[in-house]
Amino acid sequence: MNLTKAFKNFFEKRAKYPRFKSYYGKQSAQYPQNCKVVVEGLKVPQVGIIKASIHRLFDGQLKTVTISKTPTGKYYASLLFDTEQEVPELVITGKVIGIDLGIKDFAITNDNEKTSKYSNPRHIKKHELNLARKQAKLARKKKGSKSREKARRLVARVHERISNARIDFLHKLSRKIVNDNQVVVIENLNVKGMVRNRKLAKAISDVGWGMFTNFLDYKLKEKGGLLLEIDRFFPSSKTCSSCLYQMAQMPLEVREWTCPSCGTHHYRDENAAKNVRAEGIRQLSVLGTRTAASGGNVRPKSGRKSVLRQSPIESTSQGS
Ligand SMILES: [Zn+2]
Structure with missing residues (x-):
């Protein structure tokens, strides 16, 4: 099959x-x-x-x-x-949160009241030495030998620990975000394309954004929430979240800037999270769903569905 x-x-x-x-x-x-x-x-x-x-x-x-x-x-x-x-009916009355995903900080969130930063645990970094040592040992073993199999298993165990630690982190963070909010807005990142960039590859495949998005999605569905992915070409970083002025460019190394139009001082990631959230709310209203802030309304979801x-x-x- x-x-x-x-x-x-x-x-x-x-x-x-x-x-x-x-x-x-x-x-x-x-x-x-x-x-x-x-x-x-x-x-x-x-x-x-x-x-x-x-x-x-x-x-x-x-x-x-x-x-x-x-x-x-x-x-x-x-x-x-x-x-x-049955899939719970989608009635949006809860909070809407915007998330900007990054490498140094795993996620920066904004729910209109406050901005939170969740730093990225560097799982690979922590086990790097241990892994290198065990991989070197494995390389010296004769092919097909019993001791090679043993060494292979030791290397696999390190990989497993790294992946377990990462999954644990992603589960806990997604659980926290889903408990506090009903709608999560996130940028639809082209993770595959980014991993192809060699310089960033290791760091990105370590952070696990794809898995994080999946965890958010199913946890939200369970409680009648919604994960809203917005287009990855949406200019979340170079738009001023106060007056919507759009900068011509915003290189990655610029961490904070002042809007030339309204004079607001922005921290890059916080500003992006605010923009992602605003874009999500805009799309919700296009979809015909209204948030509690603007009156609160019901959008019935299509019929019965088994889960x-x-x-x-x-x-x-x-x-x-
Ligand atoms: Zn501005």
Whole structure:
């Protein structure tokens, strides 16, 4: 099924030609039917009962089960449930927040009352030395040897820790923002294009904006909120948020500036967050949704929709 989907995406020009997946990478298998959650763990066709610690379950029908193995040798099962839950109707009464994403500061937010800065934890930086040391060790091992496999796993473990720390940070920050606001406005960044810029690549792929956007999106949907992505060519940095005067250019190194038209002194990122928020509110009103500030109104969302949710299960036994 996945191969068919991959080729379909390729022929319809949505994706590149499917790549072979290395045995040493992430492994996974899907069971579209006949799986069952039992007391001891998970019952899978052909395999039988697999011991597992189940994190949480949802009421509803169990659909596809995906079992995957991480490069460090941990097994996970992702369970997809059809809960037949309705998507909450979108009634905007809560706060609207604008977010400017950056590298030095991960995010600068403005919700009209205050501007907050969330500095970027440099996950890779913290583990850089450790990683380099272990990678050097791996390089010296003979190909195909047992000790090479051991060294490979040690390197994979460092990568896993870095990624876990990053995911933890992104979950906590998105949770905080979603709890305090109903509409989140963010710039639709061309992350792929930016990663291609070599100088910025490492820093950008480390910060995980794409994942952050996904987390915001599903957390908002759950509570009847909205993630609004605005066009990435919107001039959020070079427009004055007080009088809308637009500067001809605004080089990256300019961190603060004074508007020549109204004389307001701006901090680059704060000004961008304010502009992103204002643009979001403007688009909401175009969509026919009004914010509480301008009267508060209802935009009914299209009918019933079932929500599919995933719940992770971690296997109790480790190693292959
Ligand atoms: Zn101005």
